[in-house]
Amino acid sequence: MSDRIFGGIGLIIAAIFIWQATLIQESFISDAVGPKTFPIIIAVVLGLSSVYFLVRPDAPPAWPTFAVLAELFMAVVVMVAYAELLPVLGFAIATAFAAAYLSWRLGSPTLHALIAGVATSAGLYIIFRLLLGLSLARGPLGF
Secondary structure (H helix, E strand, C coil): CHHHHHHHHHHHHHHHHHHHHHCCCCCCCCCCCCCCHHHHHHHHHHHHHHHHHHHCCCCCCCCCCHHHHHHHHHHHHHHHHHHHHHHHHCHHHHHHHHHHHHHHHCCCCHHHHHHHHHHHHHHHHHHHHHHCCCCCCCCCCCC
16 A cells, blocks of 8 residues: 555656646757756656556565664664764764664674774774864864
8 A cells, every 4th residue: 555655646746847847948048958858757757667656566564563663763862872972972982882882783792793883983083084084073082
C-alpha cells in the first residue's frame, strides 16, 4: 500500500513539474533546447518511475521491532550530543567518543570499539587538520 501512495504522490509531483516547466518564459537569447526541456525530462523520468510503483508494488514492509527503533533513536541522540559537545570537548575527543559508541553498537567488542573510536578520531584529525589544513574545534587539551 505504501508503494502505491508513494507512486501516486510521485505522479502528482511529476505532473506539477511538467505544468510549471511549460510556464517558463523563454528569452530571445536561448539555445536550441530551451529552458523547458530539462525540467520536463526530469518530470517524465519521475512519472515513469511512479507508474512502476503503482503497477508493481513491493510486498508489505517488515517494520523494525521496538528494540531496533530504540537503537536507532540512541544513535540519533549520540549524533546530537556529538554536535553539542564538539565546541566543548573539541573535535578529537568528541569524535573518539561518538565513533567508539557507534562502533560498539554496531557489534564490535568493547575494547575494539574503543580502539576504533580513537583510531577514527586520530585519522580524521590527521586528514582534516594536518593534511587539509582545516580548522577544527579545539578542546581543553588544545587539539
